[in-house]
Amino acid sequence: MGGMHGFGRVVRPGSELPYHERWEPRVFGLHLLVGFEGLGAGPGGRQVREEMDPASYLSSSYYERWTFSAEQRLLRKGVIAPGEVEGMMARLAAGEDAPEHEDPPMSARMIERLQRRAPMDPPPADARFAPGDRVRVRRMRPQGHTRCPRYARGVSGTVERVHGADRLPDLTTYGKPAQPEPVYSVAFASQDLWGPTDEPPFTVLLDLWDSYLEAP
Amino acid sequence: MSAAHHHEPPPSQAELRARALEALLAERGLVSTDAIDAVVSYYEQDVGPQNGARAVARAWVDEAYRERLLERPGDALAELGFGGMEGHNMTVVVNTPAVHNVIVCTLCSCYPWPVLGLPPSWYKSEAYRARVVAEPRAVLREFGLQLDDEVDVRIWDSSAEMRYLVLPMRPPDSDGLAEDELASRVTRDCMIGTAVP
Numbered sequence: 430m431g432g433m434h435g436f437g438r439v440v441r442p443g444s445e446l447p448y449h450e451r452w453e454p455r456v457f458g459l460h461l462l463v464g465f466e467g468l469g470a471g472p473g474g475r476q477v478r479e480e481m482d483p484a485s486y487l488s489s490s491y492y493e494r495w496t497f498s499a500e501q502r503l504l505r506k507g508v509i510a511p512g513e514v515e516g517m518m519a520r521l522a523a524g525e526d527a528p529e530h531e532d533p534p535m536s537a538r539m540i541e542r543l544q545r546r547a548p549m550d551p552p553p554a555d556a557r558f559a560p561g562d563r564v565r566v567r568r569m570r571p572q573g574h575t576r577c578p579r580y581a582r583g584v585s586g587t588v589e590r591v592h593g594a595d596r597l598p599d600l601t602t603y604g605k606p607a608q609p610e611p612v613y614s615v616a617f618a619s620q621d622l623w624g625p626t627d628e629p630p631f632t633v634l635l636d637l638w639d640s641y642l643e644a645p
Numbered sequence: 646m647s648a649a650h651h652h653e654p655p656p657s658q659a660e661l662r663a664r665a666l667e668a669l670l671a672e673r674g675l676v677s678t679d680a681i682d683a684v685v686s687y688y689e690q691d692v693g694p695q696n697g698a699r700a701v702a703r704a705w706v707d708e709a710y711r712e713r714l715l716e717r718p719g720d721a722l723a724e725l726g727f728g729g730m731e732g733h734n735m736t737v738v739v740n741t742p743a744v745h746n747v748i749v750c751t752l753c754s755c756y757p758w759p760v761l762g763l764p765p766s767w768y769k770s771e772a773y774r775a776r777v778v779a780e781p782r783a784v785l786r787e788f789g790l791q792l793d794d795e796v797d798v799r800i801w802d803s804s805a806e807m808r809y810l811v812l813p814m815r816p817p818d819s820d821g822l823a824e825d826e827l828a829s830r831v832t833r834d835c836m837i838g839t840a841v842p
Contacts, residue, residue, distance in 0.1 A: 431751035431802065432779045436772035440787045444767035447688075452660040454689075457763075458681035459667050468675055475753050491754070491769050493659050500666055509669060517665035517672075527668040532677030539680050540687060544729040548719055549806055576804050578751055580778065592807050593734065612805050614736075628782045631798040636805035 469502025
């Protein structure tokens with residue numbers, strides 16, 4: 430979404446809070462549970478939310494998108510069947526109390542997982558690029574998930590740092606094999622991204638996998 | 646006159662759907678209501694910007710800690726008990742009189758949960774994601790932050806697994822303040838870069 434026009438003010442009443450509605454924190458918790466308890470299949474939440482068509486994506490609230498991705502993951506696993514959510518909606522709308530379920534070990538498991546540490550691998554000795562190198566972001570138009578922002582494709586920048594090594598999400602999202610590859614912090618001059626702007630020149634730094642980059 | 650009835654508005658479709666999804670899974674014993682409560686409560690009470698503020702205040706008063714925080718942030722934060730999901734890989738970026746840092750995730754809403762809790766709605770908004778990488782000073786002005794033209798603005802787009810925390814400058818009028826008092830000066834927005842202490 431970087432650089433797109435038409436979105437108006439950032440600061441709006443209530444925008445300092447993480448949630449707007451009472452149901453939103455429950456979707457957050459539910460989504461994490463679906464992930465950690467193995468109740469979902471296929472790509473993860475971020476990737477599934479990217480599958481929404483642009484009109485639906487932009488007209489949904491943040492947590493409506495999370496409801497969508499949680500539901501999709503459950504459907505893909507076969508944990509729920511099409512129509513079952515609508516069936517429960519009808520029961521709740523008719524005044525039925527929502528079924529509840531207590532499972533304290535599940536609560537303890539969740540907190541433990543949220544606290545677990547899993548850093549990426551250290552930078553490899555044979556990384557293609559080093560701090561100070563000029564690199565260019567490849568032009569691409571991938572069908573599926575990528576973490577290469579559109580606004581940087583084709584633009585040249587300077588490697589600031591090699592963060593570490595990580596597997597390419599464009600592949601791992603779909604269960605395809607990938608070896609860890611270097612992830613770089615790359616600095617881009619604002620005028621190279623946007624041309625001359627009204628503001629004094631500034632720098633945008635992106636974290637980019639090696640596969641997204643080429644020598645300029 | 647009869648007593649007025651207090652009519653709660655009917656739930657929106659979005660709310661009904663969310664509640665139905667949880668109810669369906671609870672009915673089948675697949676998710677527990679208390680586990681959802683625990684996750685929500687964890688990020689409302691146990692984890693939040695008070696964590697990041699403690700690390701910042703410690704770095705302000707303890708030069709050796711500051712060095713550790715900048716060199717090996719994961720370990721330095723773990724010293725204070727902070728770490729975990731969405732904070733596996735941390736980089737601390739330092740504000741100086743010459744450099745002001747701002748954090749964003751243009752692709753979605755990646756944010757360093759273990760040190761800041763859950764992000765505010767504005768951070769997740771299309772407006773912030775679209776505009777802060779293209780017109781950062783205009784966005785900062787909405788927050789009441791005006792920077793001199795000579796200050797270098799650096800925007801960090803969290804496009805991979807690295808998560809960022811801004812180390813703000815210690816306010817000039819804070820000499821002699823205890824670490825706790827210093828921490829209370831460090832708001833969440835200071836550590837995202839849309840405010841200064």
